[in-house]
Amino acid sequence: MRFATWNVNSIRTRVDRVIAFLERSGTDVLAMQEIKCRPDQFPIAPFEAAGYQVAIHGLNQWNGVAVASRLPIVETQDHFLTQPAFGEPPVIEARALGVTVDTTEALPARDQQASSMTIWSLYVPNGREVTHAHYAYKLEWLANLAEQGRSWLADPAAQIALVGDWNVAPLDEDVWDVDAFEGATHVSAPEREAFAAFAADGWVEVTRERVTNYTYWDYQKLRFPKNEGMRIDFAYCSPALAARVSAAHIDRDERKGKGASDHVPVIVDVN
């Protein structure tokens, strides 16, 4: 069984690339971020034609998350219980979508193996500037998700993946030039502590040891040709799910050519 996460930066602009990726990669479940549209604007037909159901959560042109699955979708949640609001009036933004899929047909029968998996497509707030209210919101968002996550991990058999654009570069090596990020968001100590808290709680980030590459390159200043990128897309798995992960990689080719997202897919294989 293969799942993936990809910040697509507008599904309406990128749908042809996304469908081609699904068919080329054999991905069973794809978590998307920054779809930048409402459900009624989402190009559902090409997904269905390719054999995928789509769960969509989008409020307007900002943010937006979705999950495409060729495994049966059995439950969806359009926010996590402790998810904070932002703005005036306060709104719980479209930044989290939990989709539970039946994995029976994609995995070999095995004693006591779970028959379902919940994949959360997450688009963590950017933060903008460390002095901005959006930054405090980002830290609250991560802390509240961690709080929620601890309750989920009370079940040692939980099959849960928290995947998406975390908007945090956890290590210095996750940015092309740490000096260029002095004082910026994504690399600050509080953000890194908020990210590391998930590991302390028992979540296992399954791509760190299997992928040695960036997942994002800015559109500006020839960042991709010069390989000046950032590693900010991750997959935290519950312990029981992490134990079944066999491989992970990125599809770097998706950053090439006309019409690329600024992020690439991060792909995880599960036995």
Add this chain to the structure above:
DNA sequence: ATGCCGAGAATATCTCGA
């Protein structure tokens, strides 16, 4: 090589992204 910002809404220029 992969190439110098892209997307959406509104309507000409703004917000947002990291």
